[in-house]
Amino acid sequence: MVKLAEWQGKAVFRNYGIPLPKGTLATSADQAEVALTAGEIGLPCVVKAQVLSGGRGKGGAVRFAATAEQLREAVDGILALEFKGEKVREVLIEEKVALARELYVSIALDRSLRLPVLIVSAQGGVEIENVAEGGIVRIPVHPLPGLVAYEKRQAANALGLSGGPAKALGPLLDRLWSAFQHEDAELVEINPLAVVGDGLVALDAKVIIEDDAAFRHPEYAEVRDDRTPLEEVAREKGIAFVQLGGNIGVIANGAGLTMATLDVLAEFGGRPGVFLDLGGTDDPAKVTEAFLLMADAKPAAVFLNIFGGVTRCDSVARGLVQAMKTVPEAERFPLVARIRGNNEAEGVAILREAGIASTPDLKESVKATVAAAAASASQGGKA
Ligand code: GDP
Ligand code: MN
Numbered sequence: 001m002v003k004l005a006e007w008q009g010k011a012v013f014r015n016y017g018i019p020l021p022k023g024t025l026a027t028s029a030d031q032a033e034v035a036l037t038a039g040e041i042g043l044p045c046v047v048k049a050q051v052l053s054g055g056r057g058k059g060g061a062v063r064f065a066a067t068a069e070q071l072r073e074a075v076d077g078i079l080a081l082e083f084k085g086e087k088v089r090e091v092l093i094e095e096k097v098a099l100a101r102e103l104y105v106s107i108a109l110d111r112s113l114r115l116p117v118l119i120v121s122a123q124g125g126v127e128i129e130n131v132a133e134g135g136i137v138r139i140p141v142h143p144l145p146g147l148v149a150y151e152k153r154q155a156a157n158a159l160g161l162s163g164g165p166a167k168a169l170g171p172l173l174d175r176l177w178s179a180f181q182h183e184d185a186e187l188v189e190i191n192p193l194a195v196v197g198d199g200l201v202a203l204d205a206k207v208i209i210e211d212d213a214a215f216r217h218p219e220y221a222e223v224r225d226d227r228t229p230l231e232e233v234a235r236e237k238g239i240a241f242v243q244l245g246g247n248i249g250v251i252a253n254g255a256g257l258t259m260a261t262l263d264v265l266a267e268f269g270g271r272p273g274v275f276l277d278l279g280g281t282d283d284p285a286k287v288t289e290a291f292l293l294m295a296d297a298k299p300a301a302v303f304l305n306i307f308g309g310v311t312r313c314d315s316v317a318r319g320l321v322q323a324m325k326t327v328p329e330a331e332r333f334p335l336v337a338r339i340r341g342n343n344e345a346e347g348v349a350i351l352r353e354a355g356i357a358s359t360p361d362l363k364e365s366v367k368a369t370v371a372a373a374a375a376s377a378s379q380g381g382k383a
Contacts, residue, residue, distance in 0.1 A: 001186075002209035002220050005050045007092045009188075009205030016179040018172060018190075019201050023094030025050070028079070029072040032093055036068060043067065044096040047074040053084040054206070057126040061088070064096055097201055102192035103159050104128050105173070107141070107180040109187070109210075115140045116180065118151065118173070122160045124192040147177045164198030172200055184213030230274075230296055239290050240279060246271025248373045249299030249333070251290065253278040253306055253316075261305045264362060270370040273299050282311040287319025288326065295327045301334040301373035303365065306341075313339045313347025321354040334372035338365040 004012065010020055024040045026032040035041050049061035056062045061083050065071040071093070081088045104124030110117045118139040123131045137158040139151050152173050156166045172193075180188045189206040209220055227235065234241030240255075248270045252258040258277045265272050274297040276290050294302060306316050317339060324332070337358045339347045348358045359365040 001211055002214055002217075002223055003052055004205075004207040004209070004220075004223055005052060006048065006205050007050055007090075008223060009207035010092075010202070012179055012183060012188075012207050013175075013190075013202055013205050016175040018175050018179070019168075019199065020205075021094040021097055021201055021203065023092055025090050026075060026093055027090045029075040032071055032075045032091075033068060035093065036071060041093050042095050043071070045071060046094050046096045047071065047078055048092045048094070049078045049081060049083050049088045050090045050092055051083045051086045051088055053086060055126070056083065059083060094203075097194055097196050097203070099192070099194035099196055099201075099203070101195040102203075103161075103195065103200075104131075104136075104189075104191045105155075105159075105176065105193045106187060106189035106191070106206075107176060107185075108189075110138075110140065113140055116143060117141065118147065118155060118177075120155045120158050122158065128191055141177070143181070146181070147173055161195075165195045165200055168198075168200045172202075179207075183207070184210045184216060186210045230293060233296075234276075234293055237289055237293075239286075239293060240277035241274065241290070241293055242276075243274045243297060244272050246273040247300040247377060248272050248369060249294050249297060249302035250275040251278065251294060251302060251304045251306075252276075253280070253311055257305060257307055261303065261366075264366050265303065265369065268363070268366045268370050270366065270373060273297065278306070278311070278316070280310055282308075282315035282319070284315060284319030284322055287316055288323035291320060291323030292326060295331050295333065298331070299333055299373075300376040301336065301369050303369040304335060304337040304339070305362075305365070306337075306339045306347075308339070308341030308343055308347065310342075312343045313341055314343040314350055317347040317350040320356075321350060324354060324356075334376055336365050336369040336372060338362060 007025055024035045044066040047063050049056055061078055063074040065074045075091055078091050079088055102125035104121040106119045107116055118141055121131055121136045123135050139154055141147055152170045156169045161169055176188055185207055187208040190202040192203050194201045194203050228243045231241055250261050250272055252261045258275055262272045276294055335356055337351055337356050339358045351358050
């Protein structure tokens with residue numbers, strides 16, 4: 001997921017002409033004061049932590065300042081925060097607008113409808129999570145014509161707008177739609193969209209770019225800082241590799257089998273630490289690369305759960321054995337294998353020759369993995 005911070009989302013919105021408050025980024029109180037003196041920001045202003053988690057308003061990560069001194073205090077205070085586990089490295093400082101109402105507007109991909117939906121609520125702001133379902137209106141949008149006039153009127157009604165703000169809504173929604181479509185977003189959200197005088201201003205921005213479209217948007221390549229260094233290496237090699245909190249590694253093929261394997265492991269008391277989806281590959285070189293990556297993650301034990309469909313068990317097994325040899329002795333981990341399906345007998349034989357037993361039963365193999373991880377954790381301290 002390419003999730004943009006507020007200031008990055010606002011930069012996108014600015015490109016599409018969505019009205020925003022004037023503001024600037026700062027990484028220190030000194031920098032904020034310089035911006036104030038230079039007239040880049042004015043007073044009163046709002047200081048906002050640039051973190052990826054939401055709920056900043058309620059969590060003390062959005063503060064107001066009416067004087068230069070209060071601005072310094074707010075910047076220092078927020079930069080000292082660790083917000084929901086994320087260190088605050090920069091703040092966005094914006095002019096404080098005098099708002100009459102706070103609205104919620106977003107366009108998201110609805111996977112069950114298989115359509116984008118325009119979602120609006122007249123009760124926007126920090127309490128949006130607590131708004132009853134009846135207070136939220138969803139308008140499915142056909143992607144070819146995009147937002148049409150009556151849908152925009154429907155949104156204006158749902159938001160209880162009339163006069164100037166109602167007139168401003170149409171063009172704003174067109175711009176938001178344009179951003180959603182051209183940036184290949186899965187979400188563009190404005191909460192709150194503030195009614196200010198006769199117009200509308202986006203006070204917050206949440207933009208998520210569809211991962212599968214990332215290749216079309218090299219401009220967001222730098223944004224992705226939610227990957228671990230190993231995940232980054234995996235991505236470059238085109239391997240689906242995700243690190244989690246536990247100590248057991250899972251190598252499976254196909255997203256369905258991989259997810260199911262994680263569930264079964266958890267059910268038997270195992271804590272998945274990293275999973276790797278080989279997908280449809282049985283290319284020994286690719287399997288070797290995947291295996292070495294797994295070794296780098298230093299799991300206490302690894303469960304290899306392969307179903308041979310298009311992928312043949314024997315080629316996966318061959319790649320695996322080849323890979324095992326390249327992992328230095330000290331970095332080897334206990335491996336439990338379950339390899340079933342196409343060319344199963346050959347695959348099992350290749351593994352057996354290399355000293356790896358394949359357990360056909362899922363529960364048995366999961367239990368063996370959990371036990372192996374516990375044993376290796378108690379020996380080597382890999383927890
Ligand atoms: P979030 O809580 O992380 O979503 O942070 P927001 O950017 O949405 O800010 C939280 C709340 O701060 C908003 O819902 C507003 O109530 C308030 N707020 C933010 N900017 C302004 C502003 O310029 N003027 C006023 N009056 N309130 C603001
Ligand atoms: Mn918000």
